[in-house]
Amino acid sequence: KRQPSRDGLVTASFGLHASFTLSDRTLRRAVEANQPLGAGFHVHVAEDRCDVEDCARLHHGASPVRRLLAMKVLNDRALAAHCVHVSPADMAALARHQVNVVYNPQSNCNNAVGVAPLLELVNHGVLVGLGSDGYTPRTWEEFKAACHVQKLHAHDPRVACPEAYAAALLNNREIARKIWGLEVGRIAPGARADLMLVEYYPPTPLHAGNLMGHVLFGIANAPVDTLVVNGRPILRDKHLQTVDEREVAEKASQRA
Numbered sequence: 377k378r379q380p381s382r383d384g385l386v387t388a389s390f391g392l393h394a395s396f397t398l399s400d401r402t403l404r405r406a407v408e409a410n411q412p413l414g415a416g417f418h419v420h421v422a423e424d425r426c427d428v429e430d431c432a433r434l435h436h437g438a439s440p441v442r443r444l445l446a447m448k449v450l451n452d453r454a455l456a457a458h459c460v461h462v463s464p465a466d467m468a469a470l471a472r473h474q475v476n477v478v479y480n481p482q483s484n485c486n487n488a489v490g491v492a493p494l495l496e497l498v499n500h501g502v503l504v505g506l507g508s509d510g511y512t513p514r515t516w517e518e519f520k521a522a523c524h525v526q527k528l529h530a531h532d533p534r535v536a537c538p539e540a541y542a543a544a545l546l547n548n549r550e551i552a553r554k555i556w557g558l559e560v561g562r563i564a565p566g567a568r569a570d571l572m573l574v575e576y577y578p579p580t581p582l583h584a585g586n587l588m589g590h591v592l593f594g595i596a597n598a599p600v601d602t603l604v605v606n607g608r609p610i611l612r613d614k615h616l617q618t619v620d621e622r623e624v625a626e627k628a629s630q631r632a
Contacts, residue, residue, distance in 0.1 A: 485521070
């Protein structure tokens with residue numbers, strides 16, 4: 377159900393895959409099952425060109441975005457992953473229905489599916505966050521990849537400064553608030569006490585005007601010393617506090 381766990385940090389969504397792997401019957405049953413729960417849907421949208429082509433062939437020319445909107449899957453509680461092959465009309469529809477899009481640059485590179493139109497999505501008013509699709513646990517790496525891939529795709533290093541891509545990183549907190557009701561990503565009264573300390577000694581002055589440059593080229597490469605989640609230390613002096621790393625690694629190796 378939609379209710380979070382006791383600590384308020386764990387809840388659930390319906391995990392779907394991609395439009396071309398989902399029949400209308402499956403989508404109708406999922407939407408029907410969700411009605412008493414009010415949970416959102418997590419679905420891959422237009423990740424590969426074949427998703428768009430198959431959807432148009434099987435669903436009277438509809439795009440994956442149009443189909444999933446018509447089936448009541450996409451709304452303001454949904455996570456639409458990828459959105460690589462979306463048209464301007466799709467972007468306008470995503471914005472109009474307040475769908476949350478998650479950009480996954482390294483996964484898109486790994487699968488050679490293309491480059492999501494990040495800046496166009498933002499300019500259409502779509503709330504775009506940054507994810508990894510399981511490719512890496514380090515969101516910093518995705519932030520760096522987003523900057524580099526978008527510039528390379530545009531054949532123009534001036535296409536945007538790091539601050540433009542930082543919006544996608546910072547939008548994650550707004551998406552978390554919308555879908556799960558969690559106030560995160562801010563040092564403010566009422567927000568979850570989530571803090572990360574990194575070992576970074578800037579060789580040049582650090583100020584508001586160049587912060588994103590330091591994040592992109594310095595902080596992103598720095599070792600994480602301490603991590604606090606909701607006031608609870610998870611990592612301290614570079615060591616996990618909640619599990620025995622060596623024991624977990626040994627068990628994982630045996631299982632494998």
